Amino acid sequence: MSDEATAEVLKALQSALAAEHAAVYGYGVVGGRIGAQRLTEARSAYDAHRARRDALAREVRDAGAVPVAASAAYALPFEVTDATTAARLAAELEARVADVYSDLVRAAGGEQRGSAAAALREAAVRAVRWSGESVAFPGLAERDAPLGRAGGPATATAMPSAASTP
Structure with missing residues (x-):
C-alpha cells in the first residue's frame, strides 16, 4: 500500500474512532431518556459502539499512530427531553456512524474493508430500528439530506464539541 493510501486509511480510521466516541457519549444521553421499553436496545447499541471504539x-495504535481522544463533552444536534427525542438521537448517531464507516470502506482493503462494511451495516440496521425509515445506500448519497433524518449528513465533527455540554 502506498504512503498516500496508508494515510487515507489512517484518516478514515481516526474519523470512525471519533464517531464511535461521539456515539458512546450520545448513547449515554439516549439511555437516560429512552424509557424502559427500549432501554435494552439502547444498552446493546452502547455496548456495540464501545466494542467498535x-x-x-x-487498529490506530497498530498503524503506529496515536488514537484520537474522546472529547470531554459533545454538542447534541437537538435537545433530548423524552423517549421520542432519545430515539431520534439514536437514529442520528447511527446515521453519522454509518457515514463515517462508508469512508473507511472506500479507503481500506481486505479484512479491514470487510470489518468496516460490517460496522456500516450494523449502524444502518440500528438507524432503521430507531427511526423506522430506511435509505437505499446508507452512508452515501444521503449526505446531502437535511440533519435530523436517519440518512442525514454525518461527519465525525458534526456532533463533537469539547466546548459544549448537553
Whole structure:
C-alpha cells in the first residue's frame, strides 16, 4: 500500500474512532431518556459502539499512530427531553456512524474493508430500528439530506464539541 493510501486509511480510521466516541457519549444521553421499553436496545447499541471504539483504537495504535481522544463533552444536534427525542438521537448517531464507516470502506482493503462494511451495516440496521425509515445506500448519497433524518449528513465533527455540554 502506498504512503498516500496508508494515510487515507489512517484518516478514515481516526474519523470512525471519533464517531464511535461521539456515539458512546450520545448513547449515554439516549439511555437516560429512552424509557424502559427500549432501554435494552439502547444498552446493546452502547455496548456495540464501545466494542467498535476499542477495536478502532487498537487498529490506530497498530498503524503506529496515536488514537484520537474522546472529547470531554459533545454538542447534541437537538435537545433530548423524552423517549421520542432519545430515539431520534439514536437514529442520528447511527446515521453519522454509518457515514463515517462508508469512508473507511472506500479507503481500506481486505479484512479491514470487510470489518468496516460490517460496522456500516450494523449502524444502518440500528438507524432503521430507531427511526423506522430506511435509505437505499446508507452512508452515501444521503449526505446531502437535511440533519435530523436517519440518512442525514454525518461527519465525525458534526456532533463533537469539547466546548459544549448537553
